[in-house]
Amino acid sequence: MAANEHHGLGGMIPGEIPIPHGPHGDNDDRDDFPLDQDERRVFSHVTRPDDSYTPEGVYWADLPFVQRVKFVSAVDRQAAREELSTIWSMMKKDPLSPISWYFRHAVIPGAGLGLEGYVLFSIGNLASLFAAAWPECWGSKAKVCDANWIAAVTYLEIIGIMIGQVIVGVIGDWIGRRWGLIQDAIIMFIGLLMLTASWGLTLQGWVICYAWSLFFYSVGVGGEYPITATSSLESAVTAGKLSTKEDRLHRGRRVTMAFLMQGWGQFFNQVILIVLLAIFNSGRGGPPYSKEAAQFTFRLSFAFPAIGTLWLVYYRTWKMPNASKQLAEAKSRTSVTGYDVTALKSCFTNFGGRLLATAGTWFCNDVFFYGNKLFQGQFIKVISDNPNSLMTAWSWSLVNIVVSLAGYYAASFLIDNKLYGRKWMQQIGFFMCFLMFVIPAFRYEYYSSPAGIHSFQAMFFLSSFFNQFGPNSVTFLVAGEVFPTPIRATAHGFSACLGKAGALLASILYNYIDIQTRFYVVPWFGLAGMFLTWLFLPDTTGLDLKEQERRWRYIREGRADEYHGVAVHPQHLSLWERIRGASKSYDPQLDWKQKVDDMRAEWEAIQAARGPKETEDNHDHHDSEFSPEIHAFFKRSSPAVRSQGVLSEKIVTDEGSSE
Incomplete structure (x- = not known):
């Protein structure tokens, strides 16, 4: 199936994707925690950054050519403005600081x-x-x-x-x-x-x-x-x-x-x-x-x-x-x-x-x-x-x-x-x-x-x-x-x-x-x-190296066909790899679910390593790998943590604090 058949411009966007059923697709009681508007925003920021995805969640390489040119040009102009602004700020403090940089x-x-x-x-x-x-x-x-x-x-x-x-x-x-x-x-x-x-x-x-x-x-x-x-x-x-x-x-x-x-x-x-x-x-x-x-x-x-x-x-x-x-x-x-x-x-x-x-x-x-x-x-x-x-x-x-x-x-x-x-x-x-x-x-x-x-x-x-x-x-x-x-x-x-x-x-x-x-x-x-x-030769221009490493972990685990992210997007594969069918597994919808699941599994591994007592004593601590909002969402939706009585029913995510 072609990339746009998986996703297309009118396909499901991040806000429409529910949290999947556990880190390995198993069915557990986390189904009670669908993504609300704020949580959609939090996960979109991490999994679909605005320099690579449109506000609708479409990857830049999935856009039609004219829209792709507009999107890429807009991102590059914004990045150039930010860099020039940074250089100007550096020069105001120290005219020679760009040279030292x-x-x-x-x-x-x-x-x-x-x-x-x-x-x-x-x-x-x-x-x-x-x-x-x-x-x-x-x-x-x-x-x-x-x-x-x-x-x-x-x-x-x-x-x-x-x-x-x-x-x-x-x-x-x-x-x-x-x-x-x-x-x-x-x-x-x-x-x-x-x-x-x-x-x-x-x-x-x-x-x-x-x-x-x-x-x-x-x-x-x-x-x-x-x-x-x-x-x-x-x-x-x-x-x-x-x-x-x-x-x-x-x-x-x-x-x-x-x-x-x-x-x-x-x-x-x-x-x-x-x-x-x-x-x-x-x-x-x-x-x-x-x-x-x-x-x-x-x-x-x-x-x-x-x-x-x-x-x-x-x-x-x-x-x-x-x-x-x-x-x-x-x-x-x-x-x-x-x-x-x-x-x-x-x-x-x-x-x-x-x-x-x-x-x-x-x-x-x-x-x-x-x-x-x-x-x-x-x-x-x-x-x-x-x-x-x-x-x-x-x-x-x-x-x-x-x-x-x-x-x-x-x-x-x-x-x-x-x-x-x-x-x-x-x-x-x-x-x-x-x-x-x-x-x-x-x-x-x-x-x-x-x-x-x-x-x-x-x-x-x-x-x-x-x-x-x-x-x-x-x-x-x-x-x-x-x-x-x-x-x-x-x-x-x-x-x-x-x-x-x-x-x-x-x-x-x-x-x-x-x-x-x-x-x-x-x-x-x-x-x-x-x-x-x-x-x-594949074209890695614009491809996040972290995404390539993520695909590599799937390959090492013998689950190469289960990876659905942009590292197997036709844009980032060679003609030889596409002929061999490497791009067939590309699916933005499944990839969204996998990313959240992968993050959840990593977060839960950290909590399990701490143990119940340490988790309770540090329930307001947020790991550097996760934003306070994501940390709070995983606490709310994790049955292992909720069973410890660490959190009450409501999580206030804006400040990353619990009530």
């Missing part, structure tokens, strides 16, 4: 990724500097150093990242997010010290030391992907048992704002390298480059982030005590103390298509992300008067980073928009990257000539923008978001690892084919990523 909520959560972006982006830049300063070792005609070890620098970097992504993903779900965060920071700090001090009695020895130092550092970098994504998703806003408006409206933005620190890391690395080289190379940007200038430039470029990483070790150790809170709560509900192997098996059974989507699209994206470098060297040769100058290449790279940052920020502002959101953003991003590569592939000679070079350059920048305003940002978010809490870091780490396999494929493949052939090969990964997104 941004630092706490975006810079600090994404600091690890920022440092990662700084260092890994530096590796490619430094390779060009090494080739200019030590051509006998790093150049194309090197005689002193083994070419395999020079290539191994890149390979070991990617392999280290892949290992870190898998291992720390498992550790994050096994030991906890906090330990993963601390461990990553320590590994990256030690790795930076190793890179800064890397040395050898010969150039070949130095290359080997440098390569293994980078490998060690990269293990920590790899761990940053799953651990930063999951900890950002499970931050204090969503750590409580009740859902929040902030989580539903801005969860994607919060994670993406942390992720875009990777772009800022690249930006600061490029600026610092330009400044250092200008200082130590006698103020010249062009060749020749002295060995002393190269030494000071690369060692100081690693020493600066080491200071920031040491601070990150301190902050994560002493200032993030609750990073594992939501994971601990999820494990306590299923009495799991170590790694949740059962959850992992259930993930493959129930969410295998999602894993294919997150891992497969990340793989396709990393081929593109690496392939973006194909453009730059070609148009620099044509457009620049001094193409052999590192300053020229680095300056153009800096421009490209700024364009990429614009893409990051555009993604963060639109990724939560219900009319666009994650899935459309990723599909359009893949398609635009496909176009930007396939067009020059079949007219390469024209676009790499002076006549077409500016068009070539424009496509280069557009591919950078849409890569960030598309798959690069979305893959990072959804690889953790579409999976349940107990295996979220593992699934994210696996997806990221397979993604890096795409970068490894590109780095190896590009050594054996010429530039035009690379342009023939790369575009089709864009179409493949677009297809995987369309078929296998």
Whole structure:
């Protein structure tokens, strides 16, 4: 049955739904307590918030298109007004307070990724500097150093990242997010010290030391992907048992704002390298480059982030005590103390298509992300008067980073928009990257000539923008978001690892084919990523993560078909899941009853744990998970509590007090 056949616009609304017969559908004497007007309002506020439901109780995705656009636009405008009002109030008290807020909520959560972006982006830049300063070792005609070890620098970097992504993903779900965060920071700090001090009695020895130092550092970098994504998703806003408006409206933005620190890391690395080289190379940007200038430039470029990483070790150790809170709560509900192997098996059974989507699209994206470098060297040769100058290449790279940052920020502002959101953003991003590569592939000679070079350059920048305003940002978010809490870091780490396999494929493949052939090969990964997104990726835009966790509990209990909530709404399922019938159980009326029943069962469990005497002594106490009104309603309607004589017949719910 279709969603609207269950519910429709003229279907039963919250106020018309009676309280169901017990937590498991059993018939008891609670039938005497139908929902009155005030109680309907109380439960509607909790189970059908006004940012996702109309006043009539219709979920936004059940609305006809025109009404959906109006509703979503109205909610977004209201949220924007509230945010602007809050910012203005903050500025009146302290003009710099919005900056400190941004630092706490975006810079600090994404600091690890920022440092990662700084260092890994530096590796490619430094390779060009090494080739200019030590051509006998790093150049194309090197005689002193083994070419395999020079290539191994890149390979070991990617392999280290892949290992870190898998291992720390498992550790994050096994030991906890906090330990993963601390461990990553320590590994990256030690790795930076190793890179800064890397040395050898010969150039070949130095290359080997440098390569293994980078490998060690990269293990920590790899761990940053799953651990930063999951900890950002499970931050204090969503750590409580009740859902929040902030989580539903801005969860994607919060994670993406942390992720875009990777772009800022690249930006600061490029600026610092330009400044250092200008200082130590006698103020010249062009060749020749002295060995002393190269030494000071690369060692100081690693020493600066080491200071920031040491601070990150301190902050994560002493200032993030609750990073594992939501994971601990999820494990306590299923009495799991170590790694949740059962959850992992259930993930493959129930969410295998999602894993294919997150891992497969990340793989396709990393081929593109690496392939973006194909453009730059070609148009620099044509457009620049001094193409052999590192300053020229680095300056153009800096421009490209700024364009990429614009893409990051555009993604963060639109990724939560219900009319666009994650899935459309990723599909359009893949398609635009496909176009930007396939067009020059079949007219390469024209676009790499002076006549077409500016068009070539424009496509280069557009591919950078849409890569960030598309798959690069979305893959990072959804690889953790579409999976349940107990295996979220593992699934994210696996997806990221397979993604890096795409970068490894590109780095190896590009050594054996010429530039035009690379342009023939790369575009089709864009179409493949677009297809995987369309078929296998669910759209979690606007979906409350608490609702997804609720569905997961039904799956764990073997009652998947009994779940009727919005987590199985066709809007939030992939085409593959809909074909397999996952959306058939969606029923807003039954879901309303289940939500109230689930809340009642939880409330009664708390009361039973206290015992009759404690319940009586604290009958005016209201648990933090429940509003006073809901607390009072459950007291009135619970036969177990009423039989204790705690309450008289009348409950005054407005103030949450009893008479």
